[in-house]
Amino acid sequence: MKNDLYQLIYLSHSEICGNDSTIREEIEQILAISRQNNRAANITGALMFNRNCFAQVLEGTHHQIQQTFERIQCDPRHSNVAILDFDLTPARRFSEWFMAYVGENSDTRQAFEQIQKTPAFDPHQLMGERIYDLLHTHLHAAENYNL
Amino acid sequence: MHNAIPQFQDISQLHTGFGIAYIDTSGKILSANTAFTRLLHTQPVQPGHSIFEYVQHIRSVDVMHWQHTLTCPQAGTLEIAIPEDKSMIRLQWTALNQDHRLIIAESLPSDHTLLIQRNADKTENHESQPTLGHRQQLHQILADWETDQSENRSLAVILIGLSQFKKINETLGYDTGDQVLKLAGQRIARVSRTDDFVTALDGDKFIVLQTNQTQPASVVTLAKRLLELLQRPFLINGRQVNTNACVGMAILHQGTDEAKNLIQHAEWALAEAKKQAPGSHCIFEPGLEQRALEQHNLEVGLRRALLLQEFQLFYQPQIDMHNRKIVGCEALLRWQKSGKDWISPAQFIPLAESMGEIHTIGKWVLQTACHDAARWPANIRVAINVSPLQFEDGSLIHHIQRALHMSGLDPQRLELEITEGLLIRNIEKTLEQLWHIQNMGVTIAMDDFGTGFSSLNYLNSFPFSKIKIDQSFIRSLQTEKSRALVQAILSLGQALNMDTLAEGVETEEQLDYLAHNGCNAVQGYLISKPVPVEKILELF
Numbered sequence: 001m002k003n004d005l006y007q008l009i010y011l012s013h014s015e016i017c018g019n020d021s022t023i024r025e026e027i028e029q030i031l032a033i034s035r036q037n038n039r040a041a042n043i044t045g046a047l048m049f050n051r052n053c054f055a056q057v058l059e060g061t062h063h064q065i066q067q068t069f070e071r072i073q074c075d076p077r078h079s080n081v082a083i084l085d086f087d088l089t090p091a092r093r094f095s096e097w098f099m100a101y102v103g104e105n106s107d108t109r110q111a112f113e114q115i116q117k118t119p120a121f122d123p124h125q126l127m128g129e130r131i132y133d134l135l136h137t138h139l140h141a142a143e144n145y146n147l
Numbered sequence: 148m149h150n151a152i153p154q155f156q157d158i159s160q161l162h163t164g165f166g167i168a169y170i171d172t173s174g175k176i177l178s179a180n181t182a183f184t185r186l187l188h189t190q191p192v193q194p195g196h197s198i199f200e201y202v203q204h205i206r207s208v209d210v211m212h213w214q215h216t217l218t219c220p221q222a223g224t225l226e227i228a229i230p231e232d233k234s235m236i237r238l239q240w241t242a243l244n245q246d247h248r249l250i251i252a253e254s255l256p257s258d259h260t261l262l263i264q265r266n267a268d269k270t271e272n273h274e275s276q277p278t279l280g281h282r283q284q285l286h287q288i289l290a291d292w293e294t295d296q297s298e299n300r301s302l303a304v305i306l307i308g309l310s311q312f313k314k315i316n317e318t319l320g321y322d323t324g325d326q327v328l329k330l331a332g333q334r335i336a337r338v339s340r341t342d343d344f345v346t347a348l349d350g351d352k353f354i355v356l357q358t359n360q361t362q363p364a365s366v367v368t369l370a371k372r373l374l375e376l377l378q379r380p381f382l383i384n385g386r387q388v389n390t391n392a393c394v395g396m397a398i399l400h401q402g403t404d405e406a407k408n409l410i411q412h413a414e415w416a417l418a419e420a421k422k423q424a425p426g427s428h429c430i431f432e433p434g435l436e437q438r439a440l441e442q443h444n445l446e447v448g449l450r451r452a453l454l455l456q457e458f459q460l461f462y463q464p465q466i467d468m469h470n471r472k473i474v475g476c477e478a479l480l481r482w483q484k485s486g487k488d489w490i491s492p493a494q495f496i497p498l499a500e501s502m503g504e505i506h507t508i509g510k511w512v513l514q515t516a517c518h519d520a521a522r523w524p525a526n527i528r529v530a531i532n533v534s535p536l537q538f539e540d541g542s543l544i545h546h547i548q549r550a551l552h553m554s555g556l557d558p559q560r561l562e563l564e565i566t567e568g569l570l571i572r573n574i575e576k577t578l579e580q581l582w583h584i585q586n587m588g589v590t591i592a593m594d595d596f597g598t599g600f601s602s603l604n605y606l607n608s609f610p611f612s613k614i615k616i617d618q619s620f621i622r623s624l625q626t627e628k629s630r631a632l633v634q635a636i637l638s639l640g641q642a643l644n645m646d647t648l649a650e651g652v653e654t655e656e657q658l659d660y661l662a663h664n665g666c667n668a669v670q671g672y673l674i675s676k677p678v679p680v681e682k683i684l685e686l687f
């Protein structure tokens with residue numbers, strides 16, 4: 001149990017307000033701290049987002065996921081966290097920590113392209129198609145739906 | 148009074164497992180107990196001396212850091228390793244006022260080697276979780292609160308009570324319950340301000356003490372945030388676990404005059420919040436105390452009401468529309484508390500449900516009503532109200548069988564009235580029981596029809612044979628809207644081949660209207676008010 005590998009997938013609503021550059025700043029900050037913390041905790045996974053939503057996959061031991069998730073839960077930059085999956089997983093699907101902007105609107109896409117490039121993200125290759133499709137669909141559906 | 152040096156009680160003889168010391172911001176000791184000396188492994192701590200004399204031998208103590216910390220008003224925690232016996236001591240300090248600090252020392256279990264510094268840079272060590280303060284400390288702060296500084300310092304208590312916690316323990320095990328408490332405590336500590344004091348109370352409660360904030364704005368903001376956070380899922384033992392909370396708050400000089408009463412007042416406010424929906428919060432105000440006490444008395448009274456035979460069944464006749472003869476009676480529960488006040492069912496039934504007393508009370512109603520009805524003419528039925536909760540433990544069928552058997556009442560003469568609320572719970576389990584009950588020959592009536600969310604769907608798939616039209620529609624029969632609704636319900640009954648009964652009929656016009664539109668039966672003051680069992684026989 002102690003060293004078993006778990007996977008957590010959740011969706012949440014973004015509470016980050018402001019223009020694209022504020023959003024980008026916040027996201028960059030999340031990315032930076034996540035990189036640092038997740039590496040130390042041996043957590044891999046991905047964070048996807050668009051204007052309204054976050055979708056995140058975390059892989060690691062039960063303890064590390066629990067601790068990381070507790071910190072993430074208390075973060076005021078998002079709300080309405082809905083867990084899609086929390087279960088044992090036979091192997092890691094991500095070799096590292098990734099971040100991607102998933103959105104259709106071409107203007108916002110451009111605004112976030114920078115971030116997307118930085119971590120050299122190739123979701124199709126790296127992620128289980130199922131998760132990817134699932135999250136993709138959810139995020140797209142939520143993109144133009146203002147809560 | 149303002150500039151007087153506060154007189155701290157002499158605590159040198161205070162025997163607790165914790166070391167306690169009062170010091171000033173320069174580190175000078177005002178008073179300390181023997182446990183404090185013992186835990187620090189040092190010579191007896193004397194008032195007037197500096198705390199730094201006693202910690203010289205502890206290498207991990209950073210004197211500069213301590214000196215700085217003592218001047219800050221924030222509460223904090225520090226863990227130090229004692230070289231003599233390699234033990235770990237946790238020191239927690241709190242500002243009692245501008246110049247004085249309270250330190251609580253306690254030893255940590257030996258495997259606890261992490262250096263936890265709640266207020267230190269958290270990113271350095273991410274394993275470190277926010278820690279909670281000690282209960283003892285809370286009481287000290289409240290006891291030592293100086294009222295003469297009231298003009299510029301505010302004090303407020305936020306009391307957080309987890310809901311449904313018992314259920315987590317029961318269904319997922321105590322280990323899961325313990326972890327929920329631990330993680331919930333961490334969440335609370337994490338989002339509280341660094342100078343808030345956070346601690347766990349017994350059972351499933353937590354306290355946040357706020358000083359120097361603008362109240363009530365500050366407690367309300369934090370309460371809302373905490374409530375939102377605590378309803379988010381926890382990940383425990385490979386599972387997602389959900390809980391919920393309510394919050395009670397009390398603020399010094401805003402309804403509470405003395406610091407020592409804050410916790411009790413917050414408890415009363417919490418009780419009030421719990422009476423509302425899960426996730427509610429409430430601030431103490433005078434009057435709540437009275438209500439909480441009344442509620443308490445009501446609970447105590449309700450627990451012994453059966454034993455003291457304070458319940459009574461009244462019966463209200465139901466007549467057939469065609470021949471205007473009595474065809475049944477609805478059993479209505481009445482409670483006369485301590486031989487004095489009559490408590491309304493609207494008040495005590497929800498209470499009985501929340502206390503779990505509804506099961507024994509429901510059983511008594513079944514037995515008594517069947518017993519009474521067995522003495523009535525054979526063409527008269529008895530209708531009994533059943534709470535949705537009575538369907539939950541699966542023993543209802545057994546109780547019905549027993550009541551019928553003991554009284555000798557023909558099952559055809561028993562009717563159960565259930566509300567639409569029943570249908571939102573465990574539908575499958577409920578349906579199974581309803582069919583079973585109907586197969587016994589007992590009829591089932593849908594009570595208060597039209598007030599909830601009943602849909603045609605339900606009526607079709609559930610074994611009802613009667614619809615009771617709620618009295619609110621009858622009372623407002625003069626309005627177009629109510630007439631349309633009543634007509635719709637009546638024709639629905641005809642279409643589905645179900646009997647219809649209108650409740651709360653008070654005038655001849657209402658009766659005529661219902662007769663004209665095909666209603667099968669009526670009940671209400673026009674026919675008779677509910678009467679005690681002795682009186683009902685006279686009406687037959």
Ligand SMILES: Cc1cc2nc3c(=O)[nH]c(=O)nc-3n(C[C@H](O)[C@H](O)[C@H](O)COP(=O)(O)O)c2cc1C
Pocket residue numbers: 030033034035037038047054056068071072073074075077078269270
């Ligand atoms: C959507 C979202 C995802 C996040 N993912 C992570 C993550 O994977 N790892 C992490 O350490 N922090 C993540 N964070 C940041 C944490 O919420 C938190 O700010 C950070 O861990 C620092 O915590 P601390 O202030 O308690 O040290 C995320 C934040 C958001 C809003």
